[in-house]
Amino acid sequence: MPTFKKIISTTAEPIVATLPKGAFVDVFIQNLSANIIYVVSDGSYDITQGEKIAAGGTFSDDKCSEPVYVIASAASTDIRGNYYVYKDSTREVVL
DSSP states (O other): OOEEEEEEOSSOEEEEOOOOTTOEEEEEEEEOSSSOEEEESSTTOOTTSSEEEOTTOEEEEEEEOSOEEEEESSSSEEEEEEEEEESSTTOOBOO
16 A cells, blocks of 8 residues: 655645546545645645645545545645555556
8 A cells, every 4th residue: 555745735736646547546644734635636726625634634535536636725734644546446456
């Protein structure tokens, strides 16, 4: 399971930028900062869009069929997490 540790800011940062056709992502994100973060499916989105993760909160989705990006409400926002990219509903791991 690929893991990540990132310091993000108010610009969208990819967790999983692209998916093969028919694939989906099982993703877990933990917000370790005092800032709010947002999970969005496109790098051109801003903080007014997406799923909100409060300070100290988590986000989990085991059947996400879109790319996963994160945006913070302020600079120097610490996040951690992990993900799998599955080929299809058989849950054969791609990455």
